[in-house]
Amino acid sequence: MGGLKVYISADMEGITGLVDAEDVQPPGRDYERGRVMMTEDVNAAVRGAFLGGATTVLVNDAHGPMRNLLPDLLDPHATLIKGRPKPMGMIEGLGPEYDVVLCVGFHARAGVLGVLSHSFMGHEIEDIWLDDQVVGEIGLLHDAAAAYGVPVALLTGDDTACAEMNAWDSTVATVAVKHAKDRFAAQLVPVAEARAAIESTAHKALRATRPTPTVNRTTRRLTVRWQNASVANHLPAIPGVTRTDDRTVTVDAPMPDLYRLFNLFLRVATAVTTNPPYC
Incomplete structure (x- = not known):
């Protein structure tokens, strides 16, 4: 397989090692370190994507202020969308020309006991339903990508986010980089092990055969x-x-x-x- 165009949506709450608002929101005392951690998780996915046959990788910084990723540390083979506002938010730049979506650093929806769980706006959104099915950032992104005919191939985050993705679409490969103990506590996968898993799973996910979603404009x-x-x-x-x-x-x-x-x-x-x- 070759010539793949890969789109990466990068959130922050599901990044390796991060568990608290101080890790993911400026001017948190550990936010700057969190930015490095986020960039390195994305780099692992970029490496895996190119090993899996990508020729183009577009990364969209999809968290909060959307200027978290560090361009000087980002894999130079990837192109970055940074800043806000963006009309399509977490999927800015995605279109039917892409072959696959990778979701890096995602979290569970509001009301679920996952690390930093919420839906889009901290505590402002109590619940979201799509066609009467409760949904969060994961399900909305998945179905929006499917409407372009682009499948989601990978999601990384805590174990609760991975379970949410698998419940929405069991064909998506997942990497749990931490295991939720509470909303601001987790048992962490060692950093080197987590990054290796992201890279290898992205590689395998791109090599796997999966059907292209039927474009549905209903x-x-x-x-x-x-x-x-x-x-x-x-x-x-x-x-x-x-x-x-x-x-x-x-x-x-x-x-x-x-x-x-x-x-x-x-x-x-x-x-x-x-x-x-x-x-």
């Missing part, structure tokens, strides 16, 4: 329940958005348009809340 329903009623009060100004109770809104659209619309939700929510991290 209408999907997204429902979001917020902690803050003010967010739900503002969002119905967006055409097509309906408030179903004081804190819940719903909207119908095909993927990946729905994913782009949800990113607009996040920008509105950020504007009307203080959005403190991981309360």
Whole structure:
């Protein structure tokens, strides 16, 4: 297999060794070290991708301020998208021209006992449903990528995030780099072992044969329940958005348009809340 175009979405909470807001949010006392750890996990995935036949690797910094990855330490074979706002957020730059998606450093959804678990906005989002199925960042990204006809081949994170991905799509290879003990505590896989596993699993995942998802432009329903009623009060100004109770809104659209619309939700929510991290 050769000539593969690989897309990497890189989050931070599921990175090797990181367990606390101080590790993943500026100006946390360990944030700068966390940036190095994040970059090295991504580098392991990049190495594995090229071993698996990639000729192009695009990395999207998908965490928080989206300027976490260190360009001078990033594998020079990869191209980086850095900064925000980005209309498609965690999948900015992804399109049908890519062959596969790798998710590095992901975490479990809100309400699940995983390391730094949440859905997109710290504590602001209580729950998300896609067609009445509870979902987090993992499932939304998976289905948005599938709408482009691009399969997710790999996810790295804690064991809870890996289980969430496997429940959504059992064909996705996963690497657990830590095992959740609580929301801010984990039993860590040794760093060298975790990075070797990311590299080798990315390599094998790209070599594996998997069907291309059928591009599906049918209408999907997204429902979001917020902690803050003010967010739900503002969002119905967006055409097509309906408030179903004081804190819940719903909207119908095909993927990946729905994913782009949800990113607009996040920008509105950020504007009307203080959005403190991981309360």
